[in-house]
Amino acid sequence: MADSTQSKPRSTGTGRATTLGDVAKRAGVSLATASKAINGRGDVAAATRQRVMDAAEELSFTPNALARSLIAGRTGTVGLLTSDLEGRFVIPILMGAEDAFGAGQVNVFLCDARGDAIREQHHIRALLNRRVDGIIVVGRQTDPRPSLGHDLPVPVVYAYAPSDDPTDLSLTPDNRAGGRMATEHLIGLGRTRIAHISGDPAYAAAQDRAVGVREATDAAGLELVGDVMFSDWSEHWGRDAASLLLTRHPDVDGIVCGSDQIARGVLDALRDAGRTVPDDVAVIGYDNWEVLATNSRPELTSVDANMQQLGRTAARRIFDAIDGADIGSGTEYLPVRLVQRGSTVPRR
Amino acid sequence: MADSTQSKPRSTGTGRATTLGDVAKRAGVSLATASKAINGRGDVAAATRQRVMDAAEELSFTPNALARSLIAGRTGTVGLLTSDLEGRFVIPILMGAEDAFGAGQVNVFLCDARGDAIREQHHIRALLNRRVDGIIVVGRQTDPRPSLGHDLPVPVVYAYAPSDDPTDLSLTPDNRAGGRMATEHLIGLGRTRIAHISGDPAYAAAQDRAVGVREATDAAGLELVGDVMFSDWSEHWGRDAASLLLTRHPDVDGIVCGSDQIARGVLDALRDAGRTVPDDVAVIGYDNWEVLATNSRPELTSVDANMQQLGRTAARRIFDAIDGADIGSGTEYLPVRLVQRGSTVPRR
DNA sequence: CTGTTAGCGCATTCAC
């Protein structure tokens, strides 16, 4: 019964949305005046403005962003094109992009190309049709990916995976600094017998992090324990590698891992071998993938790539480019940070 | 050099995008004819159509979806409103929604409200301004969440987390069936001493799955080993619970876990206790979270909630509703599926 | 078959 007294149920898309014209009529002013009042533009008498605002409120008027964008020539939307099925990188980047302005200021079309070039093309077309102000391309590795080319009418930023075209702008985490930072952390804790277990050597991320590790040991006048151990990014490999390492170099007291998954495997193997972490051996992961890092025993110290900040930067660059600024080119390496947990620092 | 021969670099948003008018002029036809030719509407001479298509191609014309939507009254976009920070549910749902039509047919605005009601309101406003054709609300628990209300001008579907208003349409995985399915799987393997370790009892998911487990044991004439063990969704709890369980009921031969994280902990504890999986004890997880399920030893059999199908269904319902169909109401429980791995079935 | 006209919802000149 209470329902039937409502004057405008309009529950599911029924009935035209109220337009600015409706508001103007109700307020007894012209369309132009209503527009000015609502947008705070031009000189409108305070009383008139209030009348318009009230009318808009009563009719629960929502300005049609389509019409506005059509005039303005910009939509306040960006496309986020990804092949990151896990969503591990893309979600923080999305959040960063939203943050770069304010909730609801800019909206993001998220498209998943699933690693398929055709699908990617379809999505790009669709995004351009919808007149996004720019496109952020997110890859799932830090290896270069094919450029979208320069014949797009909007600025493009490559995030995480850089473009293979150096004239594009790419933002990617500084893996080298990450490797260095992780190693310096162990050194700072007094470790001197440090090994590095990483993933697939075909990945730029693996190589870059390894370079950073070596830089840190070199700088400290230390020798890396054994060669860097490459294979794949799995927990299985982490276990196998750690077993091998303990056999060959039982005196190891610190292990820098190329990923949190590997680190989980390493922790497992160390426990099986009766070594305690971090007392006997300190272990550090990479990626700061929460579900892995905070559920291990002990919890995992890890390097975080600051994806959210990366997303924020990417969005800013795009809108700066629209406002006339040059978007720039080349690959920028963004700072990473260390998150300390129990695998390197004993719990207080 | 090849670059400089290109006539229209147009690299970053410079210069107005080409309009249908440009195409028409170049093809020597009127605006209307060009429109018909491109959309395959009306009768246009084959030769004329070709001329228009060619012109469009040469100018790399992209129809302005804003203008089209303004006329059509629908945009072919949906809003995906989430608080699922992990992206674990939302990404499959997004993919399903895209799939429901075809790549680029419908686009999705993804908004992360971060569990903040204010931010959620902002996002809803923005989505309505942009005239999305509908909204999918994704929660991260299967507990009911506050309804957005019925005064929205577009259809709304609640996914994963149902609405607390029974007149809304909610799509959620059938947790009861999942619990039953997992348990029946163990029973089918000949296990008779089955226990259930689950997460936070305040979660509907925990309760529903437990009900399913009991239904299966009852139907088989079995008694559940001990009470259902509730606490939280962590690996730590999985380890502790399993240890406890082994002490009290050493004869247990099957464990249904409330999540993959718990299952990981259970596997750990079983190994520490010298039990082999699946020979001594079969273990089954829940969620099929790949990174957890495929990296354990042995790999984890798990129940998958089919989120992608859920997303597909949600999107279809929304567009059906726009086309006049009644969107329906109440909570629909969508089928889940079992993914078998080594923790219940020995590797071939 | 093709072109002319009107209008989607709104912001912006420019007179009054």
Next chain:
DNA sequence: GTGAATGCGCTAACAG
């Protein structure tokens, strides 16, 4: 201060 007119890019009637 306010309102009438013009146009953003496009499609849907209508005439021709």
